[in-house]
Amino acid sequence: xxxxxxxxxxxxxxxxxxxxxxxxxxxxxxxxxxxxxxxxxxxxxxxxxxxxxxxxxxxxxxxxxxxxxxxxxxxxxxxxxxxxxxxxxxxxxxxxxxxxxxxxxxxxxxxxxxxxxxxxxxxxxxxxxxxxxxxxxxxxxxxxxxxxxxxxxxxxxxxxxxxxxxxxxxxxxxxxxxxxxxxxxxxxxxxxxxxxxxxxxxxxxxxxxxxxxxxxxxxxxxxxxxxxxxxxxxxxxxxxxxxxxxxxxxxxxxxxxxxxxxxxxxxxxxxxxxxxxxxxxxxxxxxxxxxxxxxxxxxxxxxxxxxxxxxxxxxxxxxxxxxxxxxxxxxxxxxxxxxxxxxxxxxxxxxxxxxxxxxxxxxxxxxxxxxxxxxxxxxxxxxxxxxxxxxxxxxxxxxxxxxxxxxxxxxxxxxxxxxxxxxxxxxxxxxxxxxxxxxxxxxxxxxxxxxxxxxxxxxxxxxxxxxxxxxxxxxxxxxxxxxxxxxxxxxxxxxxxxxxxxxxxxxxxxxxxxxxxxxxxxxxxxxxxxxxxxxxxxxxxxxxxxxxxxxxxxxxxxxxxxxxxxxxxxxxxxxxxxxxxxxxxxxxxxxxxxxxxxxxxxxxxxxxxxxxxxxxxxxxxxxxxxxxxxxxxxxxxxxxxxxxxxxxxxxxxxxxxxxxxxxxxxxxxxxxxxx
Amino acid sequence: xxxxxxxxxxxxxxxxxxxxxxxxxxxxxxxxxxxxxxxxxxxxxxxxxxxxxxxxxxxxxxxxxxxxxxxxxxxxxxxxxxxxxxxxxxxxxxxxxxxxxxxxxxxxxxxxxxxxxxxxxxxxxxxxxxxxxxxxxxxxxxxxxxxxxxxxxxxxx
Numbered sequence: 060x061x062x063x064x065x066x067x068x069x070x071x072x073x074x075x076x077x078x079x080x081x082x083x084x085x086x087x088x089x090x091x092x093x094x095x096x097x098x099x100x101x102x103x104x105x106x107x108x109x110x111x112x113x114x115x116x117x118x119x120x121x122x123x124x125x126x127x128x129x130x131x132x133x134x135x136x137x138x139x140x141x142x143x144x145x146x147x148x149x150x151x152x153x154x155x156x157x158x159x160x161x162x163x164x165x166x167x168x169x170x171x172x173x174x175x176x177x178x179x180x181x182x183x184x185x186x187x188x189x190x191x192x193x194x195x196x197x198x199x200x201x202x203x204x205x206x207x208x209x210x211x212x213x214x215x216x217x218x219x220x221x222x223x224x225x226x227x228x229x230x231x232x233x234x235x236x237x238x239x240x241x242x243x244x245x246x247x248x249x250x251x252x253x254x255x256x257x258x259x260x261x262x263x264x265x266x267x268x269x270x271x272x273x274x275x276x277x278x279x280x281x282x283x284x285x286x287x288x289x290x291x292x293x294x295x296x297x298x299x300x301x302x303x304x305x306x307x308x309x310x311x312x313x314x315x316x317x318x319x320x321x322x323x324x325x326x327x328x329x330x331x332x333x334x335x336x337x338x339x340x341x342x343x344x345x346x347x348x349x350x351x352x353x354x355x356x357x358x359x360x361x362x363x364x365x366x367x368x369x370x371x372x373x374x375x376x377x378x379x380x381x382x383x384x385x386x387x388x389x390x391x392x393x394x395x396x397x398x399x400x401x402x403x404x405x406x407x408x409x410x411x412x413x414x415x416x417x418x419x420x421x422x423x424x425x426x427x428x429x430x431x432x433x434x435x436x437x438x439x440x441x442x443x444x445x446x447x448x449x450x451x452x453x454x455x456x457x458x459x460x461x462x463x464x465x466x467x468x469x470x471x472x473x474x475x476x477x478x479x480x481x482x483x484x485x486x487x488x489x490x491x492x493x494x495x496x497x498x499x500x501x502x503x504x505x506x507x508x509x510x511x512x513x514x515x516x517x518x519x520x521x522x523x524x525x526x527x528x529x530x531x532x533x534x535x536x537x538x539x540x541x542x543x544x545x546x547x548x549x550x551x552x553x554x555x556x557x558x559x560x561x562x563x564x565x566x567x568x569x570x571x572x573x574x575x576x577x578x579x580x581x582x583x584x585x586x587x588x589x590x591x592x593x594x595x596x597x598x599x600x601x602x603x604x605x606x607x608x609x610x611x612x613x614x615x616x617x618x619x620x621x622x623x624x625x626x627x628x629x630x631x632x633x634x635x636x637x638x639x640x641x642x643x644x645x646x647x648x649x650x651x652x653x654x655x656x657x658x659x660x661x662x663x664x665x666x667x668x669x670x671x672x673x674x675x676x677x678x679x680x681x682x683x684x685x686x687x688x689x690x691x692x693x694x695x696x697x698x699x700x701x702x703x704x705x706x707x708x709x710x711x712x713x714x715x716x717x718x719x720x721x722x723x724x725x726x727x728x729x730x731x732x733x734x
Numbered sequence: 735x736x737x738x739x740x741x742x743x744x745x746x747x748x749x750x751x752x753x754x755x756x757x758x759x760x761x762x763x764x765x766x767x768x769x770x771x772x773x774x775x776x777x778x779x780x781x782x783x784x785x786x787x788x789x790x791x792x793x794x795x796x797x798x799x800x801x802x803x804x805x806x807x808x809x810x811x812x813x814x815x816x817x818x819x820x821x822x823x824x825x826x827x828x829x830x831x832x833x834x835x836x837x838x839x840x841x842x843x844x845x846x847x848x849x850x851x852x853x854x855x856x857x858x859x860x861x862x863x864x865x866x867x868x869x870x871x872x873x874x875x876x877x878x879x880x881x882x883x884x885x886x887x888x889x890x891x
Contacts, residue, residue, distance in 0.1 A: 592812055615813070639868070639870040688865055
């Protein structure tokens with residue numbers, strides 16, 4: 060014990076000496092600055108990160124999960140794109156997740172993340188993600204980090220202003236980037252009839268408070284502008300939604316020039332509480348449409364896809380006081396609401412200033428009818444009547460703003476490659492840091508909520524250039540982590556990301572760590588082809604379909620010898636993982652499979668379809684290293700010519716009596732069985 | 735061991751101070767403290783150990799437990815354990831209730847990580863079988879019913 064104390068003291072003294080010595084170092088070389096900052100992002104082996112960072116995947120269609128401050132990649136969650144690694148979108152159970160009114164769509168462009176909220180704060184239940192190309196919204200369950208639901212959005216094209224969420228997760232929104240002829244109209248029109256025939260739409264999607272299930276509560280028909288981004292009001296502005304729109308010119312060609320003609324476009328303010336009243340009062344009209352709603356069931360381990368045929372639409376002409384437009388300089392991109400709900404920051408990406416609107420002043424302007432005419436019948440509020448003030452000369456190309464909860468705003472500047480920190484109250488620029496290079500979105504943990512967690516800020520850059528070891532023409536995407544706990548922002552880490560991240564959110568590790576699902580209880584597995592125990596394994600033929608009820612446990616597959624399959628047969632391997640321990644998935648692959656492997660989590664059943672294209676012996680095996688005898692976890696499937704009379708037979712651990720292979724037919728009368 | 739880990743911590747701390755001393759921000763130290771707080775180590779979680787006095791064997795057998803125990807066996811154990819004395823992945827169950835104490839069997843079922851870590855007999859079995867017995871997420875009450883089924887399999891009435 061004494062020795063122990065002595066050591067402690069020695070060590071503390073040593074530490075103090077080091078401190079004293081190093082404090083005297085005046086000139087800070089680039090090297091010391093770099094290492095000094097690196098300790099802030101260093102998470103020692105075996106230690107955990109402070110935050111989960113849920114990051115959009117852009118053109119890979121998936122969502123990635125990183126640790127902050129280390130920048131380590133933990134998981135790529137398959138959402139809108141097939142994943143041959145897990146079998147998502149390839150297995151029979153998950154194929155329906157990617158069904159749409161256009162049929163099976165195995166890819167999308169995933170831009171934005173919204174984490175569920177209660178009372179304006181993260182509640183750690185779900186992450187929502189948009190599919191931009193074939194308009195969809197997905198819900199990810201944060202206890203499994205898997206996609207639980209995908210909802211297609213009708214009357215939409217380019218689901219960009221999505222998914223943004225209200226402070227109690229009442230709604231997430233989906234507003235269309237491309238206005239288009241509506242789904243029930245004849246869309247076969249000349250493109251230059253844009254002004255007559257093209258309409259915008261905003262979908263309000265309700266979220267079931269207990270199950271999280273999404274449903275389109277109503278849509279609002281809007282003028283044919285392009286919606287870009289959005290945020291819900293919060294606190295005092297709860298009940299409102301703010302959308303940036305561009306192309307108020309309604310151009311249909313060379314938008315780069317033709318949609319940038321006017322000095323101002325708009326922020327659209329939507330009073331959604333008012334919209335709810337109109338829905339209740341029966342002002343909505345039912346419109347025939349067609350869209351898919353796909354839900355994954357964790358008990359049957361199977362997704363189902365239902366096609367819906369109707370949507371309720373509110374027309375602003377029948378619903379006064381529901382929509383207002385606020386002029387906003389030059390093609391606004393991000394429109395972000397500060398933690399108090401009072402200030403709405405709209406970043407005109409071609410503007411020289413950042414206008415900040417005041418919710419209180421907007422309400423006053425509406426009450427006093429301080430309008431500057433109308434746009435397609437929607438009142439346009441006078442710019443000055445709504446304006447809190449402008450951040451003057453913040454930088455070039457302002458895109459997005461996040462907040463630290465201490466009265467500061469942080470705006471990404473695409474053109475001048477920097478992040479600018481400014482004060483919301485007096486609109487003064489406080490600090491600026493470079494980004495490498497051309498930053499798009501930025502994320503502060505809890506940044507879009509009423510209570511930001513602050514401390515860190517991550518910039519997601521569009522251009523990488525020289526930041527990493529080069530890998531040919533295509534480079535990894537570059538993210539940068541900044542410490543924002545002090546007055547000055549400090550770059551502390553570069554980390555590469557997959558896909559092309561757009562928006563991301565981060566939440567404290569403690570909110571998710573302890574509620575992670577570790578296994579699926581085998582007792583609760585109600586998959587129709589589950590084999591809950593080796594005694595339930597079997598092989599059955601139904602016409603040219605052969606169904607295999609197979610089990611996997613360290614370290615064998617049952618059955619592992621299957622005969623009697625014929626060329627042209629469709630074989631469905633239904634694999635049940637009998638393990639009930641965390642982190643013991645088994646994989647399944649068979650030679651010549653035209654789709655993928657499947658990974659089966661403990662207690663789960665997943666099915667892989669395989670077509671016998673030729674006679675022969677086809678080995679199959681477990682692909683996920685599971686034990687010392689993993690390499691032994693394998694089996695054989697025999698395929699005979701289509702006219703053959705080889706009987707269906709399956710077994711594990713029992714050889715049939717040896718036979719002379721010259722003598723045909725082989726053991727035709729052998730009974731099927733596992734013994 | 736303890737001294738060694740203290741040294742490690744101290745060394746890291748020293749290193750940390752060395753690195754951040756030049757840092758012009760006061761918040762650095764506070765932040766690191768928070769960092770250490772949230773960055774917890776994760777110990778292996780083992781269920782609570784079942785003590786010999788917690789298991790009472792009675793005759794005649796509880797037939798309901800025997801049949802429940804068999805149902806669990808079919809789902810979660812049969813893949814690796816035969817009811818004869820033949821070894822498959824793990825040892826056959828014939829005679830197991832005569833070879834092992836009841837609480838040893840139940841700990842093996844509910845607490846396999848703990849057993850493989852500290853019980854010499856369990857470790858010997860791992861050397862023979864080479865596959866760690868999986869944790870099959872079986873509750874103590876269910877393990878007791880499996881034990882009843884094992885006794886039945888061993889001819890107890």
